[in-house]
Every structure is written in C-alpha cells, then in structure tokens.
Amino acid sequence: MLPQKAQQWIDERTGYKNFLHAIFLLNFPTQRRSRWQFLWGGALVLMMLVEMVTGALLMTVYSPSEASAWGSVHYIETQVDLGWFVRGLHHYTAHMMIVAIIVHIFLVIISAGYRKPKEFIYWTSLLIGGVIIGLTITGNPLPWDQKGYWSYQIETGIAGTMPVIGSTLRSLVVGGSEFGNLTLTRLYTIHVIVLPVIALLLFTFHMALIRRERLRTAKIREAADDPEIDFQLDEDDPVKDEITQPYWPYQTTRTLVLTLILMGIIIIQLIVYPALKNQHVSVGHDGWEADLPASEIKLEAPADSYIPYVARPEWFVRFLFELRHLVPKELEVLVTAVLPGVILAVLFLVPFYEKVFGEKWGQRLAIFVYVGGLLIISGISWYGIQMERNAPDYALKRSQEIAYAARASWLASKNGVPPEGPDSLLRNDPKSMGPLIFARHCGICHTWNGHDGTGQYIMELKDGKRVKATPRASDLAGFATTKWLTEFLMNPRSPKFFGHVGAMKGGDAILNGDMNDWADSYVGPEGILTKDDIEAVAALVAREANHRDFKPLSEETVKRGVSVFSGIDFKDKSGKVVDFYGYCAQCHAMKAGDPEEEGGGAAPDFNGYGSEKWLTDFIRKPGAERFYGDKNIMPSFEESKLSKHDLNLLVKWMRGEWQRPEQEK
Amino acid sequence: MQSVHSGLLIDHCRFSDLKVLTMRRRKFLKHCTSILGSLYATILAVPALGFLFSTLKRGNQTDRTYRLTRLNDLEPGVPQRFTIIDQRVDAWTKYPPGPIGSVWLSKSKDGAVTAFSSTCPHLGCVIDYVAGDEEYFCPCHAATFQPDGAMVSGPQPRGMDELKTTIETIRGDQWVKVEYQKFETGIAEKYPIG
Ligand code: FES
Numbered sequence: 110m111l112p113q114k115a116q117q118w119i120d121e122r123t124g125y126k127n128f129l130h131a132i133f134l135l136n137f138p139t140q141r142r143s144r145w146q147f148l149w150g151g152a153l154v155l156m157m158l159v160e161m162v163t164g165a166l167l168m169t170v171y172s173p174s175e176a177s178a179w180g181s182v183h184y185i186e187t188q189v190d191l192g193w194f195v196r197g198l199h200h201y202t203a204h205m206m207i208v209a210i211i212v213h214i215f216l217v218i219i220s221a222g223y224r225k226p227k228e229f230i231y232w233t234s235l236l237i238g239g240v241i242i243g244l245t246i247t248g249n250p251l252p253w254d255q256k257g258y259w260s261y262q263i264e265t266g267i268a269g270t271m272p273v274i275g276s277t278l279r280s281l282v283v284g285g286s287e288f289g290n291l292t293l294t295r296l297y298t299i300h301v302i303v304l305p306v307i308a309l310l311l312f313t314f315h316m317a318l319i320r321r322e323r324l325r326t327a328k329i330r331e332a333a334d335d336p337e338i339d340f341q342l343d344e345d346d347p348v349k350d351e352i353t354q355p356y357w358p359y360q361t362t363r364t365l366v367l368t369l370i371l372m373g374i375i376i377i378q379l380i381v382y383p384a385l386k387n388q389h390v391s392v393g394h395d396g397w398e399a400d401l402p403a404s405e406i407k408l409e410a411p412a413d414s415y416i417p418y419v420a421r422p423e424w425f426v427r428f429l430f431e432l433r434h435l436v437p438k439e440l441e442v443l444v445t446a447v448l449p450g451v452i453l454a455v456l457f458l459v460p461f462y463e464k465v466f467g468e469k470w471g472q473r474l475a476i477f478v479y480v481g482g483l484l485i486i487s488g489i490s491w492y493g494i495q496m497e498r499n500a501p502d503y504a505l506k507r508s509q510e511i512a513y514a515a516r517a518s519w520l521a522s523k524n525g526v527p528p529e530g531p532d533s534l535l536r537n538d539p540k541s542m543g544p545l546i547f548a549r550h551c552g553i554c555h556t557w558n559g560h561d562g563t564g565q566y567i568m569e570l571k572d573g574k575r576v577k578a579t580p581r582a583s584d585l586a587g588f589a590t591t592k593w594l595t596e597f598l599m600n601p602r603s604p605k606f607f608g609h610v611g612a613m614k615g616g617d618a619i620l621n622g623d624m625n626d627w628a629d630s631y632v633g634p635e636g637i638l639t640k641d642d643i644e645a646v647a648a649l650v651a652r653e654a655n656h657r658d659f660k661p662l663s664e665e666t667v668k669r670g671v672s673v674f675s676g677i678d679f680k681d682k683s684g685k686v687v688d689f690y691g692y693c694a695q696c697h698a699m700k701a702g703d704p705e706e707e708g709g710g711a712a713p714d715f716n717g718y719g720s721e722k723w724l725t726d727f728i729r730k731p732g733a734e735r736f737y738g739d740k741n742i743m744p745s746f747e748e749s750k751l752s753k754h755d756l757n758l759l760v761k762w763m764r765g766e767w768q769r770p771e772q773e774k
Numbered sequence: 775m776q777s778v779h780s781g782l783l784i785d786h787c788r789f790s791d792l793k794v795l796t797m798r799r800r801k802f803l804k805h806c807t808s809i810l811g812s813l814y815a816t817i818l819a820v821p822a823l824g825f826l827f828s829t830l831k832r833g834n835q836t837d838r839t840y841r842l843t844r845l846n847d848l849e850p851g852v853p854q855r856f857t858i859i860d861q862r863v864d865a866w867t868k869y870p871p872g873p874i875g876s877v878w879l880s881k882s883k884d885g886a887v888t889a890f891s892s893t894c895p896h897l898g899c900v901i902d903y904v905a906g907d908e909e910y911f912c913p914c915h916a917a918t919f920q921p922d923g924a925m926v927s928g929p930q931p932r933g934m935d936e937l938k939t940t941i942e943t944i945r946g947d948q949w950v951k952v953e954y955q956k957f958e959t960g961i962a963e964k965y966p967i968g
Contacts, residue, residue: 155814162818166825170865180866188866190828191821198821358803365810372817525868 131320149213150234151364152371156206157308159372160244163199164301171251173297175290178253179411179517180526186407187522193407197379203245205375207425210238211483214456218475223460224468227322233315235456240308242425247300249423253293255510258412259420261296262288263430271446288412383407387511394508395564396544399515400770410513411531416541417563418513419506421497428486431493452482505564516541519770537754543762546755547585550746554581554613581609581616582743588763589654589719594647599640601628615742622740623696623712631691638673638691639682645669646693649702654719657765674702713737724760838954842879845887845941845948853880853903853910853921855892858954877937877952878903878910880921889937889952890923896930898959910934931962 111119120126170189172181185192214234217223223231246264250257269279282299284291332340354360384404399406410416422430432444455478463471497503513535520534527533535541544562552561560566569578583606587593597606601624610616631638648662649670662670672679676692694702698709699716709715714735717723726733728751732741746756761767842856857876862869876892878901890910892901899914909926910919917928924933938953958965 159818162822166822169826170829177867184866188828189825191824192828194821195825358800358807362803362806362810365807365814369810369813372814376817521866525863526866528867528869 147216148360148364148367149209149216151360152368153206153209153213153237154312155364155368156202156209156371157312159202160199160206161305163195163202164305166195167199168301173251173293175253175293175412176528176530177526178251178293179408179531180521182252182254183408183518183521183526183531187518194379198375200248201375201379201382202372203241203248205371206241207238207245209371210234210241214238215479218459218472218479221468221472223475224463225460226325227318228460230315230318230322231460232457233311233318235453237308237311237315239453240304240311244300244304244308245423246426247296247304250296251293251300252408253412254409255412255416255418255514256409256421258288259418260422261292263420263422264426267426267429267433267445270442272442275446387507394505395560396558397505397508397512397564399508399512400519401515403511403515406511406514406518408514408518409510410517410535413532413535415545416513416532416535417506417545418510419497424490427490427493431489455482502565509563513541520768523768537758538767539758539761540767542755542758543767546751546759547762550751550759551585554743556580556584556586558586559584579609579612580604581613583607583610585763589651590656590659591644591648591651594650595644598628598643598647599632601625610742613742615740618740619742627691637681637687637689642669642673646673646702649674650699650715650718653699653701653715653717653723654764656719671702671704674699675704675707677704719764721760721764721766724763725756728756728760839940839951840954841942841949841951842877843950845881845885845950848879848881848887848950850881850883850885851921852905853878853890855879855903856952858952875954875956876900877954878934879939879950879952887939887941887950888922889939889950890934891937891955891957893935893956893959894930895932895935895957895959895964896928901934931960932964935964 116126167185170181170185170192172178182196185196187193189195217231217234246261250261265279265283268282269275271278280286282292282295284295329342332338333342383406387403387406409418421427429445429449432448433441436444459475459478462474465471466474516538517531517534520538521531524534544557544564547555547557547562548565551557552567567578567580568575570576596603601607602620607620607625611620630636632643645666646669648666652659652662668678671677673689674693674697676689676694678686679689679692681687693699693715694705694707694709696709696712698714699718700706702715703709713727714723727736728746730745730747731737731743732739732745737743751759838860840858840860843854848854855876855878857873859871860874861871862874878890878892879887880890881887890901893899894901894912894914894917896912896915896917899912901910901912901917901919903909904911908921910921910923911917912928912930915929917930918926919930919934920926923936935955935957937955940951940953942949942951956967958967
C-alpha cells in the first residue's frame with residue numbers, strides 16, 4: 110500500500126478516494142432489516158466477475174469456427190492445466206447466476222423492492238436477469254458439440270416462430286438459414302461483447318439507482334433524527350424502521366460468505382457432476398459400449414447432423430420446448446412467442462399491481478404470480494425430463510450418444526483433431542459409422558444381433574399394432590466367424606440364416622436349395638458329419654476372413670477341414686476313410702480347402718470369404734458369377750447407392766476392425 | 775479507511791460504550807472481509823495462472839530423427855537440400871504429414887556428412903546454396919556462409935545451425951539420418967526452441 114502521504118498527494122489531484130468509495134460502495138448505507146436479502150445482488154456481482162475472468166481465460170484458447178471449436182474446447186479440457194476447472198467454473202457459475210437472480214428477484218418482491226420510487230431498480234434487475242439467460246443460451250452452443258448444437262437449433266427455432274420479425278431475427282443470429290461458421294462467429298460476438306456490455310450498462314444504471322435511493326433514505330432518517338431540523342416522519346413511514354448501516358465492511362463480509370458458499374457448491378458440482386450426469390443410464394446398451402468412463406466425457410460428440418442425437422434445450426427454456434409439443438401446430442406461436450411475452454409483461458407490471466389491488470393484496474398477488482409461475486415452469490420441465498427418461502428407448506439412445514461422445518474424445522486425444530474438423534473423427538471411424546450405414550442400407554432385410562445395427566428395430570403395423578418387423582434375410586453379426594458358420598451349417602433353415610428368405614421373390618430357391626438339401630443329407634443325427642467335422646470346416650472357411658481375433662488353427666483341424674471341404678481322405682466317426690459325397694468343393698471354390706482344385710463354381714466363391722475385399726466385392730455385386738450368380742436375390746450396392754467411403758467403413762465395422770483402446774496397452 | 779464516518783451515516787457514537795463495541799465489531803468484520811476476499815481471489819487466480827502458463831508452453835516438439843537419403847546418393851562437395859516431412863500438431867489440430875522444414879546435407883571427400891538447418895539464423899528465411907560461389911546465401915538480407923556453415927558476411931549473429939547426423943545401415947545401404955531441430959533466430963547463441 111502507498112504511504113499515507115503519497116495517497117493524499119494523489120487524492121488531492123484525482124479525488125480517487127471518493128471515486129473508489131462510490132464504485133466499491135464503501136460508504137453505501139444499507140438497510141439493516143433486509144441485510145441478508147440484498148446479499149444476492151452482491152453475490153451476483155462477484156459471480157459476474159468470476160465469469161469475466163474465466164471467460165477471458167477461455168477466450169485465450171477457444172476458437173470459434175466449425176473446424177476448430179470442438180477441438181479447442183477438448184484441448185482446454187484435456188491439455189490445458191486446470192482447463193477443466195476454469196471451464197467448469199465458467200459453466201456452472203453461469204447456471205448458479207440464473208438461480209441467484211431468481212432468488213434475488215423473489216427477495217425483491219417479498220420486500221416490496223419494486224414500490225415507488227424503486228420501480229426502475231426492479232425493472233433493471235429483470236433486464237439483467239434476461240441478459241444472464243441470454244449469455245447462457247449463447248454460451249452453451251460455443252463448444253459446437255451435439256448438445257450445444259441441437260439445443261441452439263431448438264432455441265433459434267423458437268425465436269424463428271415469432272410473428273413478423275421471427276425469421277429475420279433467426280437468420281440474423283444464425284448468419285444465414287443454415288448453421289455454420291457464421292453462426293459460431295456471431296454467437297461468439299454476442300456472447301463475449303454484445304451481452305456483457307449490455308449487462309455492464311444495465312448494472313451501472315441499476316447501481317446508480319440503488320445508490321440514489323439509499324442516500325435519499327439515509328438523508329431522510331438523518332433529518333428526522335436531527336433535533337435541530339423540524340421534520341418528523343409519519344408513524345407508518347417505512348423509513349422509520351430502517352436503520353442504515355454502511356456497506357463496507359458489514360455487507361461485504363456477508364456477501365463474501367454467501368458468494369463463497371455458492372462457489373463451493375459450484376466447485377463441488379463441477380467436480381462431481383460429470384461423473385454423476387450419466388448415472389441414470391446403463392452405458393453399453395446393445396453394443397454401444399463407451400471407450401471412456403462416463404466421468405471422463407467432458408463434451409458430447411462434435412456437432413454433426415448425421416450422428417443421431419436427441420435435442421434437449423437448456424433447463425430454463427425446457428418448459429417452452431415441452432409446451433410446444435403439447436399444443437397443436439397452429440397454436441405453436443402462442444407458446445413460443447406469446448407466452449414468453451406474457452411472462453415478461455406479468456413480471457414487468459408487478460409495480461402496478463398495487464395500484465389496482467392495494468398494497469397488501471398487490472404484493473400478495475406479485476408473490477403468488479412469481480412463485481406460482483416458477484412452480485408451473487419447473488413442473489413442466491420436470492415432467493418433460495421424466496417423460497423423456499421413461500421413454501422405452503431412452504436408455505438406448507442415451508448410451509448411443511454417450512458412446513459417440515466417448516469415442517470422439519478418445520479419438521481426439523489419441524490422433525488429434527484433423528484440420529478438416531472434429532466431425533471427421535467419427536465420420537471416418539468404422540465403429541461409429543458402421544451401425545448407421547448398416548441400419549440404413551442393410552437393416553431393411555438383414556439384422557445384426559437381431560436389431561438393425563444401432564439397437565433399434567424396424568417396426569411394422571400388424572393388426573393395427575406396431576410390432577417388430579420380421580427380417581427378410583440372415584443375421585450378420587459374427588458373419589464369417591467359426592461360430593457363425595458352424596451354426597449356419599448345422600441348420601441353414603434357421604431364422605437366423607435362410608429362414609426368412611422364402612418370403613422374397615426367388616428366395617425359395619435358396620431356402621429350399623442345395624445348401625438345405627446338403628444339411629438334410631449330411632448333418633444331424635443321421636448325417637455322416639459330426640459336430641467336430643462341421644466346426645473344422647467352418648474354421649477353415651473362417652480363416653479366409655482373417656478376423657482380428659482369429660486364432661491360428663491346429664494342423665489337425667486344418668486336415669479335418671480340408672477332408673470335409675474336398676472329400677479327400679475323409680474319415681467317418683469311427684476313423685475309417687470313407688467316400689464322402691457332400692464335400693464343399695463341388696459347388697464352392699476355395700484353394701485352401703481344395704488340393705485337387707476342383708474349383709466349385711455353382712455357389713459363392715470362398716477364396717478370401719468374409720475378408721475386406723470379398724465383402725466389398727460381394728456387396729457391390731452379389732449377383733456376380735463368383736457369388737450367387739442368377740440365384741441372387743440381394744440388391745447390388747453400386748457406388749451411386751453406397752459410396753466407396755461408406756462401404757469401406759461398413760465392411761471394416763462388420764469385421765470388427767477399428768482403433769481400440771485395449772490395443773494401445 | 776476512515777470514510778465510514780461519512781456524515782451521511784447515522785451517528786453510531788451517541789453512546790460511548792456502544793461506540794467501542796461497534797468499532798470492535800467493525801474491525802473484526804474488516805478482517806473477515808479481507809480474509810474472505812483473498813480466498814475468493816485465490817479461487818480465481820490459481821486456476822487462471824495455471825491456465826495461462828500452460829498454454830504458453832505449447833509446441834514442445836521433441837527433436838526427431840529423419841532418414842533422408844542414401845549416403846551414396848550424395849555427391850561429395852555439393853550440398854543438397856532435403857525437405858523434412860512430418861506431422862505437425864498445432865494445439866488441438868493435427869495436420870497430415872507435410873513439409874515442416876528443410877536441411878542442407880553435404881558430404882566431404884572423405885565421406886563425412888554434415889547437416890545444416892536451412893533456416894537463416896538472422897531472421898529465419900530459407901538459405902540457398904550458390905553453386906558457382908561455393909557458399910550459402912540467404913536472399914532476405916544477404917547473409918553469406920561458408921560451406922562449413924561459418925559466417926562470411928551479412929547481418930546474421932551466428933553461423934548456420936549444424937544438426938546432428940548419424941549413419942545407419944539398413945539392408946546393406948548406408949542411410950543418412952538427421953536430428954531436425956529449430957533454433958531461436960537473431961541471437962548469437964544457438965538456442966533450441968521448444
Ligand atoms: S533472414 Fe537471412 S539474412 Fe535476414
């Protein structure tokens with residue numbers, strides 16, 4: 110601190126002491142009666158300061174563009190020292206501020222802080238509340254993850270339904286009709302400059318009004334207490350029971366206590382909440398296992414309209430979103446534009462209630478409207494969240510979202526974010542895209558562990574009820590593995606394999622075709638082939654696929670497999686070499702199982718069966734001579750239907766080939 | 775600090791013992807304010823400093839070794855420039871492999887290989903080799919260097935930055951490997967960046 114003399118020297122020339130007193134409310138008289146109530150305003154100021162400091166820090170790393178927003182936030186969370194803490198503080202403090210402003214306004218209402226001459230103080234606090242909500246709405250989409258992206262879609266959508274100005278407003282904010290780089294730069298500008306400046310101006314105005322009002326009260330008291338002045342207060346004048354007390358240090362201490370308590374809650378929240386957030390869903394539904402524990406998922410997956418995500422708005426606009434779904438389409442504008450307007454008007458008009466109903470009832474009405482409104486709004490939001498969580502496929506959808514979030518985070522930490530943007534992390538990842546491509550192209554006929562690859566089922570209407578549709582072709586999970594092939598050979602007609610194809614045109618030739626006759630003649634209790642024979646030949650064929658977890662075959666298995674495949678040296682149950690007419694090479698070609706190179710030809714070629722190349726060629730043209738020829742009933746997927754990129758991802762996914770965490774160890 | 779006695783306030787001093795009490799209380803509260811205030815400031819300042827300083831230490835690329843050419847492909851006495859191709863990580867973005875710099879390799883008559891970074895120690899332009907004059911030349915501010923990297927003339931504060939080389943035999947062929955590194959420009963010492 111400066112020595113007394115220097116302080117005085119400067120003060121004589123600048124008057125800084127008075128200035129500081131004015132700014133920091135050092136000698137600002139406060140009502141004693143409401144001293145605990147007005148702490149919330151002070152706490153809001155201190156929290157705003159936290160927001161400004163943490164916000165400025167985040168600005169030093171954050172980069173508002175589609176290609177880098179997500180990556181930069183992920184970088185903050187994972188690479189920057191205490192980045193997670195700074196970002197968490199910024200995020201949760203914002204939400205705490207909304208809570209604080211709700212409490213603050215409530216306290217203002219119950220202490221009649223809107224009464225003459227304080228109307229403008231009340232109105233400015235409402236406006237500040239609005240700006241804080243605006244800051245939260247514009248802040249949440251900045252990471253450009255699925256959550257922010259979709260909630261901003263909803264919020265701008267709601268803005269777009271406003272009559273007359275709606276669509277102009279929306280395109281102004283969005284920067285065009287579609288979301289993109291301009292959306293982010295605009296959001297960023299609004300979030301870091303426009304709204305903070307408005308908030309500061311409002312705050313200055315608010316404080317100036319409060320100061321004026323307090324000084325006035327203090328003066329009145331002083332005059333009333335001064336025996337020299339001939340001035341007495343009325344018995345029922347509220348100023349009568351006000352004992353004023355300087356803000357500093359009395360109020361500052363209390364304000365700091367409250368602020369620190371709130372910040373303590375925020376810090377606990379930011380440490381504990383990420384781990385608890387997804388507790389209510391069992392992660393790993395239908396194969397959607399996450400690559401990271403839930404507590405390490407700091408961001409949802411990068412914004413991408415192709416990756417499924419259920420849009421959920423922020424909690425404080427949730428009620429609008431829910432109501433919007435409850436009313437018919439034509440009335441939507443009532444909910445999205447009229448209702449918020451009505452809420453605003455109801456709040457703004459509070460000072461006039463007393464004009465109509467008298468002081469006592471006017472205030473009661475204000476309290477009733479405020480508390481009642483809050484209860485209704487939270488009730489609707491709570492109802493909406495419960496409805497969503499109780500929906501039958503909520504667990505599936507949420508665990509899918511979590512799996513994507515975890516996958517993207519893991520890939521980003523492992524490989525870095527490519528320059529073209531974070532969405533390519535998942536777009537080029539077989540594990541993430543495979544199920545979607547399968548569901549889209551294959552899931553109409555085939556199944557994957559019974560579902561369509563993503564865990565969903567294709568539904569159809571039967572007798573007026575929605576039921577799971579019967580698949581039309583085989584289940585492809587585990588395709589070309591020893592297990593899958595063994596099951597198939599034991600019973601080609603099972604519903605898992607050819608069972609359903611009969612319903613399709615030309616399918617009967619396959620269902621009741623040669624493979625079926627073969628199984629009838631050689632497999633089963635009467636058949637000559639034992640389970641071991643089937644398993645050996647299945648393993649031999651599965652070896653062609655060369656799956657990542659395929660274990661090398663023993664020589665004995667190979668020999669046995671070859672004997673079944675080619676019929677050479679075939680031994681029956683008793684170990685005697687016998688003639689075997691059901692050998693595979695008659696119809697199927699596969700060099701590894703066919704020493705005499707008979708070469709098959711009548712049925713699909715097994716050279717490289719299930720390998721990347723085989724699957725690619727097959728899917729492109731299942732009716733090729735090598736494959737089903739003219740018996741084929743599967744549509745071919747040419748480049749125009751299924752791009753090379755997607756086909757590659759699909760095939761890799763079917764074969765279980767993608768970057769895995771456990772491989773790194 | 776005396777400002778609380780501002781004339782605007784209600785007079786606390788009407789009763790003298792009450793006044794003593796009030797003064798004590800006020801002192802106590804002042805202490806409380808400063809303690810709580812510093813706690814508040816610490817909660818903000820510690821993460822802030824951690825955050826800021828950790829983003830300063832970005833780009834800590836460890837020096838890497840690159841296999842550039844076969845020893846036999848180098849012509850003795852004629853420096854040749856090789857581009858270093860590598861992945862570049864810029865904060866969160868990882869770029870696909872691309873040129874990140876280049877080096878001059880020269881082999882003496884007795885087969886010893888020297889490597890120089892092609893980055894000019896003056897202000898970082900790319901140094902050329904002028905075959906006719908047998909010297910290195912930086913086009914930006916006309917720095918010239920001898921074939922052994924020593925300064926000849928120009929504004930540069932030091933000679934060319936030599937890089938460590940090793941010879942590795944791979945399937946009978948001898949390959950030149952260079953440890954590529956960047957150095958601070960504009961100062962007399964050779965001070966590695968990162
Ligand atoms: S940069 Fe090379 S001479 Fe200046």
